[in-house]
Amino acid sequence: MPRTQMLLIASLILIAVLIWSGIVAYDRPIWGLEVFPVIAVLPLLWVTYGRFPLTTLLYVGIFLHALVLILGGAYTYARVPLGFEIADWLGLTRNPYDKIGHFFQGFVPALAAREILIRGAYVRGNRMRTFIVICIVLAISATYELIEWGAALLAGEGATAFLGTQGDPWDTQSDMLFALIGAVVALAFFARWQDTQIRALTGPGTAGIRQP
Numbered sequence: 001m002p003r004t005q006m007l008l009i010a011s012l013i014l015i016a017v018l019i020w021s022g023i024v025a026y027d028r029p030i031w032g033l034e035v036f037p038v039i040a041v042l043p044l045l046w047v048t049y050g051r052f053p054l055t056t057l058l059y060v061g062i063f064l065h066a067l068v069l070i071l072g073g074a075y076t077y078a079r080v081p082l083g084f085e086i087a088d089w090l091g092l093t094r095n096p097y098d099k100i101g102h103f104f105q106g107f108v109p110a111l112a113a114r115e116i117l118i119r120g121a122y123v124r125g126n127r128m129r130t131f132i133v134i135c136i137v138l139a140i141s142a143t144y145e146l147i148e149w150g151a152a153l154l155a156g157e158g159a160t161a162f163l164g165t166q167g168d169p170w171d172t173q174s175d176m177l178f179a180l181i182g183a184v185v186a187l188a189f190f191a192r193w194q195d196t197q198i199r200a201l202t203g204p205g206t207a208g209i210r211q212p
Contacts, residue, residue, distance in 0.1 A: 003056060004049075007049070007059060010059070010063050011042065011045075011046070014038065014042060014063065014066050014067070014070070015042075017067065017070050018035060018038060018039070018070055020074075021035065021070045021071070021073055021074035022035075024074055025073065025074055026074065026075055026076050026079060027076055030073070030076055031073040031074065032073075033073075033151065034069055034070075034072050034073030034076075034077075035069055035070055035073040037066075037069060038066045038069055038070060041062070041066075042066070045059075045062070052119075053201060054112075054115060055111075055115060055194055055197035055198055055201060056197055057111065057190060057193055057194050057197055058108070058111050058112060058115055058194070061104070061107060061108040061111055061186075062108055062112075064104065065101075065104040065105075065107075065108045068100055068101050068104050069101065071097075072097060072098070072101055077095070077097050077098040077101065078094075078095050078097075078098070079095070080095065080097040082097060083095035083096055083097030083098075083100075098175070099174070099175070099178045102141070102175045102176075102178040102179050102182070103178045103179070103181060103182040103185075104182060105137075105140065105141060105144065105178075105179045105182065106137045106141065106178065106179030106180055106181065106182025106183040106184075106186070107182035107183065107185060107186045108182075108186075109136065109137050109140050109183070110133050110134070110136075110137050110182065110183035110186040110187055111186050111190065111194060113132070113133045113136045113137070114129065114133050114186075114187070114191065114194065115194065115198065117129050117132065117133070118195075118198060119198065119202060130187055133183065133187065134180070134183050134184075134187075137179055137180065137182075137183040138176065138179070138180060138183075140179070141175065141176045141179035141180075142176065145172050145175060145176065148172075
């Protein structure tokens with residue numbers, strides 16, 4: 001199946017799941033906050049596909065991250081059934097589903113930042129690029145935590161579900177840790193795979209890619 005057709009099917013799946021999540025949403029305002037990144041990014045990917053198509057690896061990561069966000073929006077993160085299953089398996093006292101979301105919050109932006117830096121030839125040294133990618137991920141994670149804080153100040157008790165702290169005083173720090181872990185996993189285990197796909201899109205002479 002051609003890649004464009006696969007991406008179209010993936011987009012239609014996301015739209016269908018997004019509509020479903022909005023219909024069954026436990027808390028509609030919280031749903032809107034949680035799925036807003038999907039609603040904002042999906043049209044952007046369509047608009048930029050012709051002149052700046054991304055690697056298939058990155059598209060898959062975005063697709064999975066979108067599903068995580070949509071599911072969290074439908075139930076609120078503290079109520080996602082999958083999280084309760086994981087809590088039972090690991091003997092945890094809280095629903096850990098939000099940590100999956102923050103892992104992807106590091107994993108996907110790391111791949112996206114790395115791909116943009118390589119293809120734009122903004123940073124040529126691999127070590128410096130790795131450092132900058134991690135800084136970008138932590139900046140995104142910190143910004144999201146500030147947005148959550150702002151929502152809590154504006155909405156008061158109504159923001160509890162959006163914050164998803166579940167009584168954990170260190171939730172903000174652990175959220176950022178999981179984003180960092182996601183970034184490290186992306187860089188350590190998927191960088192070479194991404195390099196191969198970038199070469200396929202742009203040619204073997206792309207600056208900053210380690211040659212096989």
